[in-house]
Amino acid sequence: MTPKRHFCNMAQVNRILLVLLLSAPILSAQQAPPVAQFLSELIQRNTANPPGNEDLLAQYLAPIFKQAGFEVDIIATPQKGKSHFIARLRGNGTKKPVLLAAHADVVGVEREKWTVDPFAGTIRDGYVIGRGAIDFKGGLAVFAQAALDIARSKRELDRDIIFLSEADEEGGPYNTGWLAERHWDKIDCEFSLNEGGWIVQDEKTRKVKYVSVSTADKLSLNLILRAKGTSTHSSMPLADNAIFRLARALAKVGAYDTKPRLNDSTKLFFKTLGDVSEEPLKTQFYDLVAGADPAKLAAADKAISQNPLLHAIMRNTIAPTFLNAGFRGNVIPGSADATLNFRVIPGTTIGELIDEIQTLVNDPQVEVLEATTRLSNAVMTPEQQQAAVAAAKRPTVPESPLSSALYLAVAKHAKQTYPEAQVTPYLFQAGTDAYAWRSRGIPVYGIYPYPITAEDLTRMHGNDERIPVASLVSGLKMITNILLEVAAKH
Structure with missing residues (x-):
């Protein structure tokens, strides 16, 4: 057989x-x-x-x-x-x-x-x-x-x-x-x-x-947050300390989150996530895409943003990447810089970002500057700095x-x-x-x-x-x- x-x-x-x-x-x-x-x-x-x-x-x-x-x-x-x-x-x-x-x-x-x-x-x-x-x-x-x-x-x-x-x-x-x-x-x-x-x-x-x-792809843009103060001997600190001023400005940035901003691709992406998710996420994804009800949108944003990837996809993001202040141990510097890296939805302009952060910080002694000539980053070579600046100026492509x-x-x-x-x-x-x-x-x-x-x-x-x-x-x-x-x- x-x-x-x-x-x-x-x-x-x-x-x-x-x-x-x-x-x-x-x-x-x-x-x-x-x-x-x-x-x-x-x-x-x-x-x-x-x-x-x-x-x-x-x-x-x-x-x-x-x-x-x-x-x-x-x-x-x-x-x-x-x-x-x-x-x-x-x-x-x-x-x-x-x-x-x-x-x-x-x-x-x-x-x-x-x-x-x-x-x-x-x-x-x-x-x-x-x-x-x-x-x-x-x-x-x-x-x-x-x-x-x-x-x-x-x-x-x-x-x-x-x-x-x-x-x-x-x-x-x-x-x-x-x-x-x-x-x-x-x-x-x-x-x-x-x-x-x-x-x-x-x-x-x-x-x-x-x-x-x-x-x-999102675009990468850099801004410099520059706080000003009086430069003096560290034994006689003054109230207008540039480093403390920068710290207060960064605390405001750290507590701030940009609003959701969806384009055609991300709307379809989040709708798809709604299609494959269970409640309550299903409704929250749909509410995010609809964007019609501010209260529902805020609740959806809060819930979905528990996922760092999804939080990043739906908005412009802000991340401090470098700090630069001081040159001697006994001198309070006259300025202090922080480099902020933004990953932005295509179509966002650097002027919009400057206005948004300047309004948020709300301090005349803190400037928000475009990183056009030099990033506040001692680690990057001049060639890398130039490449980063050139990338920030790329026009949006379809x-x-x-x-x-x-x-x-x-x-x-x-x-x-x-x-x-x-x-x-x-x-x-x-x-x-x-x-x-x-x-x-x-x-x-x-x-x-x-x-x-x-x-x-x-x-x-x-x-x-x-x-x-x-x-x-x-x-x-x-x-x-x-x-x-x-x-x-x-």
Whole structure:
């Protein structure tokens, strides 16, 4: 008697793999899927910016992409050790290229506050842990692995696939703006994927609640709060102390919150959240979008703002980032500065911000100044200061459209990969290097291509930054299918 054979399709295999990955208490680097091992290797190349040293990643990636059949360029910048990496997989040229852009640099760390070496790429308890795991070496690993897998499959392509590992995204003059001015032909494309929107998991069920795809970024603007006083010997303090005056002004800013300000994308985003939420959040999201009743709007704002990400999306935000006062231990300085960093909804002017803060502080001895010539930041180099000022003066660019083949493919395969989730456009709460393309009329869509929880998100730019291995696996499947949808010959 012939035994019965049981078959399962690839969707069932993927589901089984994800369950096993989530349930595994410990996962060594040798046992981890290739995309997780790849991310671990990327994290081990320390590209904390400053100084960046992104060439470490470029030199690591070059032989891998060459062996897979890509044309490779390493674009050196004037700063030693800082390079952009570009790999192109040729198609038949029927259509313009699709670009995958991911930044190689990461922010620095407070090593003593980590439970593991932040640059060891530790794989433990179902996570890859290390600086950049979320922002954005995790995305770089997924994008790169997807492109490499497609190259190795020998699929015929109607368009080139360009992979870009960027330098200086975390604040510097040699970012994609610099690259686009000098080597535009190498990164010109029909549309691009970059960092941006989130795939958000429920903390308890681990089900994906929504997939947000960013079509625009908030702008970063800096103002200087400058308090004036009498400079004198510290043994004879006077009432008009500049530092105390600045402290009082900052206390007012700290107790203040800007009003909700939604655009078309954020209205659709919050409506989608209402559609997938339970009461009372469901009604609160709808009240926020409607904005008709001031009392309901205030209550909705208070409840929704318990989530720091959602609080940031719905308004202009204010964060003090640097203080600068004094030059000797026995001298009371005549002025004291604080740099305020604003992340603003596109369309907000710096004049509006100055008027808003000046009215709030309400002190004639405190000026609110545009940071046009020098940020009050002794850490930043003159080049970084100039880059920050230039970024603040960028004109607003239109949101990327929802009608492009790439957006439609992202929405389709996000839904197929995470069937329980809603897919929505989104205004990214921070900034990215997408401006180099959006300002030239090329649509850019942002996504962190892996499901994460709100708790995971708090670790981004923080301590013990991590990404679930299972999320890397499902994100790789999604990005690969998106690329095949828009690039492969059908």
